[in-house]
Amino acid sequence: MYYVFILGTAGSGKTTLTKNLQDYLLDQEMDTAIINLDPAVEQLPYTPDFDVRDYVDAYEVMQNYHLGPNSSLIASIDLILTRAAEIKSEIDQIEANYVLVDTPGQIELFAYRETGKLISQLIRGSNKALGLFLLDSFLAKEARSFVSLLLLSSSIKFRLDLPIINVLNKVDLLTKKELEQILAWGENTENLIDELGRVDEYSLELVNLLIESLSSNLIPVSSEEGKGFDELYAEIQRVIAGGEDYL
Ligand code: GDP
Ligand code: MG
Numbered sequence: 001m002y003y004v005f006i007l008g009t010a011g012s013g014k015t016t017l018t019k020n021l022q023d024y025l026l027d028q029e030m031d032t033a034i035i036n037l038d039p040a041v042e043q044l045p046y047t048p049d050f051d052v053r054d055y056v057d058a059y060e061v062m063q064n065y066h067l068g069p070n071s072s073l074i075a076s077i078d079l080i081l082t083r084a085a086e087i088k089s090e091i092d093q094i095e096a097n098y099v100l101v102d103t104p105g106q107i108e109l110f111a112y113r114e115t116g117k118l119i120s121q122l123i124r125g126s127n128k129a130l131g132l133f134l135l136d137s138f139l140a141k142e143a144r145s146f147v148s149l150l151l152l153s154s155s156i157k158f159r160l161d162l163p164i165i166n167v168l169n170k171v172d173l174l175t176k177k178e179l180e181q182i183l184a185w186g187e188n189t190e191n192l193i194d195e196l197g198r199v200d201e202y203s204l205e206l207v208n209l210l211i212e213s214l215s216s217n218l219i220p221v222s223s224e225e226g227k228g229f230d231e232l233y234a235e236i237q238r239v240i241a242g243g244e245d246y247l
Pocket of ligand 2: 014015016038041102103104105
């Protein structure tokens, strides 16, 4: 059983990709389950096998504790842990080859609060896990945003201590030329540096390191149109086959 955490900034397409990746994996005859960890989502395009809203609902938290939308989200994530034992026993019932975990809209709530890390450890238990970090093409087509998103991805990899595959999502929003350019940035620092224009010494080193460590695993996908899933699945299998130490 493998856990695949779907991560990315708000609106990057996590929920859409979760649904379409499940459909894809089912077509490959892989048993797939979905965990929804977003306490604030109103509608889901899939039927979750575990839904955190059964335990904590951000809207109820907002009303019950008289909180605004932001504080209620923070409180909701923290409240999840108060139900940890029940949640764990429900999740332990799940049997599947792949368990896709759709994470809260606001990534910083999940990745940077201690609770988020504890929840991710709680649900995956001793199973192997990896993360898909979604870069929204609409943002990534600008060179500085592209670098910033990769920095966020590295930071989350470090924070959650998971192998991460970077997924360039919503490529249907790009022209062929824009897509080629982004992929070229991912392959060669020089292309990217040219585009960035003037950068200080520190940023230059950072960018070099980022692109080096990226090692070709930027996978272009359109989760809405279901494109790129063969390559994504191959990359997931490659990371999983990477061995015990890696995962
Ligand atoms: P989340 O907040 O990361 O879970 O993002 P959602 O899955 O809810 O998607 C946010 C918005 O982006 C929705 O309007 C989706 O329809 C749209 N979206 C998601 N994936 C794609 C895609 O591949 N292409 C396009 N054009 N839009 C997408
Ligand atoms: Mg979502």
